[in-house]
Amino acid sequence: MATVECPGRVKQSAAMSSRPHPEPRSAYRHFRPIQTRWADNDAYGHVNNVVYYAWFDTAVNGYLIEAGALDIHAGATIGLVIETRCNYFASLAFPQQVEAGLRVAHLGRSSVRYEVGLFAHDAPEAAAAGHFIHVYVDRHTRRPVELPQALRAALQPLIVTA
Numbered sequence: 001m002a003t004v005e006c007p008g009r010v011k012q013s014a015a016m017s018s019r020p021h022p023e024p025r026s027a028y029r030h031f032r033p034i035q036t037r038w039a040d041n042d043a044y045g046h047v048n049n050v051v052y053y054a055w056f057d058t059a060v061n062g063y064l065i066e067a068g069a070l071d072i073h074a075g076a077t078i079g080l081v082i083e084t085r086c087n088y089f090a091s092l093a094f095p096q097q098v099e100a101g102l103r104v105a106h107l108g109r110s111s112v113r114y115e116v117g118l119f120a121h122d123a124p125e126a127a128a129a130g131h132f133i134h135v136y137v138d139r140h141t142r143r144p145v146e147l148p149q150a151l152r153a154a155l156q157p158l159i160v161t162a
Contacts, residue, residue: 022126023129027101031100033097036098047094055118060116063158069151082135084133090120114131114134
C-alpha cells in the first residue's frame with residue numbers, strides 16, 4: 001500500500017487520506033425527521049457543527065426508545081459514547097427540515113457502531129455523515145455488559161454489510 005508523506009507527521013496510507021463522499025438515502029435503513037431551530041444557526045448563517053452531534057444522539061436514542069430497547073430513566077443497561085466523527089458536505093440552516101438516516105455498521109458483544117447521514121428534506125445525498133460507537137454498560141457499575149436481547153432485536157433491521 002502506498003504511503004503519503006506529511007512533513008512533521010506520521011506517515012499515512014493513501015487509503016487513510018482519501019476524502020469521504022456523501023452517500024445516498026438508499027445507504028440508510030431508517031429515517032427520522034428533525035426540525036431545525038433558530039438557535040441552531042451560528043454567526044455564519046448555518047447550523048453549528050456541535051448541533052450535528054446532538055442530532056446523531058436524537059436519531060439513535062429516539063429510535064431505541066421507540067423500539068422499546070432503551071429506558072433512559074430506569075434501564076439496567078446504558079450506552080456510553082467512546083468514539084465519534086462527522087464529515088460535512090453541504091450546509092444546513094434554519095428553517096430547513098432535516099432527515100436523519102440511521103444504520104448499524106457493527107454489532108459487537110457489548111458495542112455498536114451507529115452511522116448517521118443528515119439530509120436536507122428530500123435531498124438525494126447526505127449534507128453530513130458520521131458515526132459514533134456506544135459501549136453498553138451496567139448503569140451502576142459502568143462496566144461493559146453483553147447487549148440485551150431487546151437491543152439486539154431492535155438493531156437487526158438496521159445492520160448493513162460492507
